[in-house]
Structures are given as structure tokens and as C-alpha cells.
Amino acid sequence: MSLPTRKIGKDDVPYPGLGTMGMSAFYDGAGKTESNLAVLKAAYDTGCRFWDTADIYGNNHMGENEQLLAKAFKEGGVKREDIFLATKFGNYRGPDGFRIVGTPEYVASAIDKSLADLQLPFVDLYYQHRVDKNTPIEETVGAMLKLKEAGKIRYIGLSECSEATLRRASKVAKIDAVQIEYSLWETSIETNGILDACKELGITIVAYSPLGRGMLTGAIKSRADLSPTDFRYHAPRFSEENFPKNLELVEKIKAFAAKKGCTAAQLALAWVHAQWEGIIAIPGTTRLEGLKENLGSVNVKLTAEELKEIRALLDSFVVGGERYPAFAMAALDT
Ligand SMILES: NC(=O)c1ccc[n+]([C@@H]2O[C@H](COP(=O)([O-])OP(=O)(O)OC[C@H]3O[C@@H](n4cnc5c(N)ncnc54)[C@H](OP(=O)(O)O)[C@@H]3O)[C@@H](O)[C@H]2O)c1
Structure with missing residues (x-):
């Protein structure tokens, strides 16, 4: 199967991509090495070849998910x-606790650790995962530029940055991608300046959690489907109070998808890709069926009329709860 492509820098990148976080961290079912390797091989064989990892992805230790990819x-x-x-890089977790760090010294050591875990000489795209409020972005991006010059990374990206930070960073180096949450239940990039700035500056948006962490697929029917060790169990949108309310939106999405003859997951991905040709979604899955279904979203073409209807549906619904628990919301660059 050959997937369509969109640009990141000068590269033609197939979409949708594959988020590999859930294979090693945060969600129920992480850590099944053999079946994860099977999904990675199936993704490779079907042309799904834009893979997204991070040094922090690992329930057991940093670098766990990168080591899984090295095995693949x-x-x-x-x-x-x-x-x-x-x-x-940028989310550090160790024996001394968790912190967000973007100092030039840390950037230099973090890439070497990632390359060692991946057993590779370079990566294609390197993002700052979270903006370090104690280090000027110019210093962090200056250090990333040095990595590019040294051949350790090909493109520079930022994740969860504000428009102001993105504009400052863009004066230091070419930013090729911004990774940010974007989906049917999370549209704030449309109003906080990120989408417009990316269009203006020629920056690809890599849409993370495009399936609303699984919620928008309709597969999560109640909070009882999540164990207390799953990140979502403690996330505001999945709380006792908000879950039933947000399920109402999911039911509407499911009904729309049924009318269109696709699944809710496929509708969610097709919608993200229909918003701008500079967007690539990176749904995560640990299952072969999930992978196949998500890749099938490229065959779902939404008409202008359907996009209008979906927009009206979103506009009529107030999603319950923030994206992250309060401590993580407070750490975001706004
Ligand atoms: N930059 C950041 O701060 C940040 C934050 C979060 C995520 N990310 C990246 O974005 C990627 C995707 O985000 P995400 O994993 O949080 O959320 P997501 O892609 O919106 O949803 C993933 C969840 O949906 C389920 N799923 C996937 N396809 C499905 C389908 N067709 N039908 C039913 N369920 C399906 C998965 O379970 P199964 O495994 O059972 O299919 C998983 O629980 C991550 O892997 C990571 O690379 C980045």
C-alpha cells in the first residue's frame, strides 16, 4: 500500500504517521515487545513510515521506546x-525526580543518549518536547542548530510551544515542525495563533493524540475500561464528571461516521488532514487492526458540506475538562 505524502522540510513524508508512545508508556497494555514489533513491521510493510518517539516514553526507564525501535x-x-x-528531549525523569530542561548542555547530552538508545548516528526530526521556562528558547534552539550542523539531526521541531515562542525560535533557526495536540475535541491551535503562524512560516503541524487518546474512536465506553495506572484515568477529560458528557460528542461522531460509511477513528483522522495540507496526524496504536483501520482513513474524503456539518457539531459542543491534569497544564508554554 502506498500512502499519500506531505512535506516536512524538503522531505515527502507518508501520512498518517505512527505514534509509538503507547507501546512503551502511559496507556494500558504498554510493554508487549513481541506484538509491538509486529505492529512496527506491519507499519513498515504498509508504508506507514513516519514514526514518532521520545526519550521519555517508557514506563520502566527513559529510552525504553527508543530501544524498542532500535530492536525493530x-x-x-x-x-x-x-x-x-x-x-x-526535554522531559527528564530520573532518580532525582521529573523536570523540564532545555539548557544547551542538556540538549547536547540528550541527543547522544537518544542516538545510543536508538543505535543510530542521526534522527530525521528532533523536537523540544516541552518548553523550559527557565532557559531562553534562543539558547535551546541555538543548541539544536549545532546538532543539525553536526549531522546528528536533520530537522528541528518544537512541541507544545506558544506562538510567541515559535516566532522567537524561528529567528534562530528554521523550525520545520510543530507537534501539538489537534483533533475533533481539541481545536485550540485554531485560535491561539499556532495554526496561522505555521502557515505563515511554512512549518508542518504534526497533530498528536488525533484520536483524542482513543476516546474519539468510540472504543472506550466507560471509565471502567481504563485501569488506575493508565494516564487517562487521571486526565480531566476522562474524569467521573466529564467522561459521560464527552461520550455524547463521541456518539455524534460515531453516527456521522456510520452515515459516511467509515469508522469514527477514520473520520477523526480524515478530519484532521482535511483542515490544512500542512498537517500530519500521528495516531498511536498497539494493534494490527488499529493500524489497518487508521491507514484506511486516507480513503475517506470529506466534502465541503460534510466539513461544514462537522464544524457545526463541534461548535455546538463544549468539551468537558482540560487536556492534562493541573500540574501538567501549568507547565505548558502559553
Ligand atoms: N508531543 C507530545 O507532548 C505528545 C503527547 C501525547 C502523544 N504524543 C504522540 O502522539 C502519538 C499519538 O497520541 P496518543 O497515543 O496519545 O493518542 P491517539 O493517537 O489519539 O490515541 C491512541 C489510543 O487510541 C487507541 N486506538 C488507536 N487506533 C484505534 C482504532 N482504530 N480504534 C480504536 N482504538 C484505537 C489506541 O489503543 P490501541 O493501542 O489499543 O489501538 C490508544 O489507546 C503518541 O504515540 C506520541 O507519539 C505526543
Whole structure:
């Protein structure tokens, strides 16, 4: 199967991509190495070759998910040179706790740790995962530019940055991608200046959690489907109070998808990709069926009339709850 492509920098990148976070962290079912390798191989074989990881993705230790990808390259039948590979730094977790760090010294050490875990000489795209409020963005991006000059990364990205930070960063180096949450239940980039700034500056938007962390697929029917160790169990949109309310939106999306002859997940991905040709969604899945279904979203073409109807549906609904628990919301660059 050949997937359509969109640009990141000068590269033609197939979409949708694959988020590999849930294979190693945060969601129920993480850590099943053999089945994860099977999904990675199936993604490779079906042309889904834009993969997204981060050094922080690992329930057991930092670098766990990057090490899984290294295994896919070494013994999982995946040729690294066929993958457009993105990783991220900036969320540090160790024996001394968690912090967001973007000092030039840390940037230099973080890429070396990621490359060692991936067993690779370079990655295609390197993002700052979260903006470090104690380090001027010019210093962080200046350090990333040095990595580019040294051949350790090909493109520079920021994740969860504000418009102001993005504009400052863009004066130091070419920013090629902004990774940010964007989906049927999270449209704030349309009003906070990020979408417009990316259009103006020629920056690809990499839409993360495009399935609303699984909620928009309709597969999560109640809070009882999540264990207390799953990140979502503690996320405001999945709370006792908000879950039933947000399920009403999901039911409407499911009904629309049924009318269109696709699944809710496919509708959610087709909608994201229909918003601008500079957007690539990176849904995450740990299942072969999920992968196949998500890739099938490229065959769902939404008409102008359907997009209008979906927009009216979104405008009529107030999503319950913030994207993250309060401590994580407070850490965001706004
Ligand atoms: N930059 C950041 O701060 C940030 C934050 C979060 C995520 N990300 C990136 O974005 C990627 C995707 O985000 P995400 O994983 O949070 O959320 P997502 O892609 O919106 O949803 C993933 C969830 O949906 C389920 N799912 C996937 N396809 C499905 C389908 N067709 N039908 C039913 N369920 C389906 C998955 O479960 P199954 O495994 O059971 O399919 C998983 O629980 C991550 O892997 C990560 O790379 C980045």
C-alpha cells in the first residue's frame, strides 16, 4: 500500500504517521515487545513510515521506546533508512525526580543518549518536547542548530510551544515542525495563533493524540475500561464528571461516521488532514487492526458540506475538562 505524502522540510513524508508512545508508556497494555514489533513491521510493510518517539516514553526507564525501535531496526525487518524518524528531549525523569530542561548542555547530552538508545548516528526530526521556562528558547534552539550542523539531526521541531515562542525560535533557526495536540475535541491551535503562524512560516503541524487518546474512536465506553495506572484515568477529560458528557460528542461522531460509511477513528483522522495540507496526524496504536483501520482513513474524503456539518457539531459542543491534569497544564508554554 502506498500512502499519500506531505512535506516536512524538503522531505515527502507518508501520512498518517505512527505514534509509538503507547507501546512503551502511559496507556494500558504498554510493554508487549513481541506484538509491538509486529505492529512496527506491519507499519513498515504498509508504508506507514513516519514514526514518532521520545526519550521519555517508557514506563520502566527513559529510552525504553527508543530501544524498542532500535530492536525493530536491528532484528524486526525494518530498514531504518526507509523511516522518517522523530524523537524528542526535554522531559527528564530520573532518580532525582521529573523536570523540564532545555539548557544547551542538556540538549547536547540528550541527543547522544537518544542516538545510543536508538543505535543510530542521526534522527530525521528532533523536537523540544516541552518548553523550559527557565532557559531562553534562543539558547535551546541555538543548541539544536549545532546538532543539525553536526549531522546528528536533520530537522528541528518544537512541541507544545506558544506562538510567541515559535516566532522567537524561528529567528534562530528554521523550525520545520510543530507537534501539538489537534483533533475533533481539541481545536485550540485554531485560535491561539499556532495554526496561522505555521502557515505563515511554512512549518508542518504534526497533530498528536488525533484520536483524542482513543476516546474519539468510540472504543472506550466507560471509565471502567481504563485501569488506575493508565494516564487517562487521571486526565480531566476522562474524569467521573466529564467522561459521560464527552461520550455524547463521541456518539455524534460515531453516527456521522456510520452515515459516511467509515469508522469514527477514520473520520477523526480524515478530519484532521482535511483542515490544512500542512498537517500530519500521528495516531498511536498497539494493534494490527488499529493500524489497518487508521491507514484506511486516507480513503475517506470529506466534502465541503460534510466539513461544514462537522464544524457545526463541534461548535455546538463544549468539551468537558482540560487536556492534562493541573500540574501538567501549568507547565505548558502559553
Ligand atoms: N508531543 C507530545 O507532548 C505528545 C503527547 C501525547 C502523544 N504524543 C504522540 O502522539 C502519538 C499519538 O497520541 P496518543 O497515543 O496519545 O493518542 P491517539 O493517537 O489519539 O490515541 C491512541 C489510543 O487510541 C487507541 N486506538 C488507536 N487506533 C484505534 C482504532 N482504530 N480504534 C480504536 N482504538 C484505537 C489506541 O489503543 P490501541 O493501542 O489499543 O489501538 C490508544 O489507546 C503518541 O504515540 C506520541 O507519539 C505526543
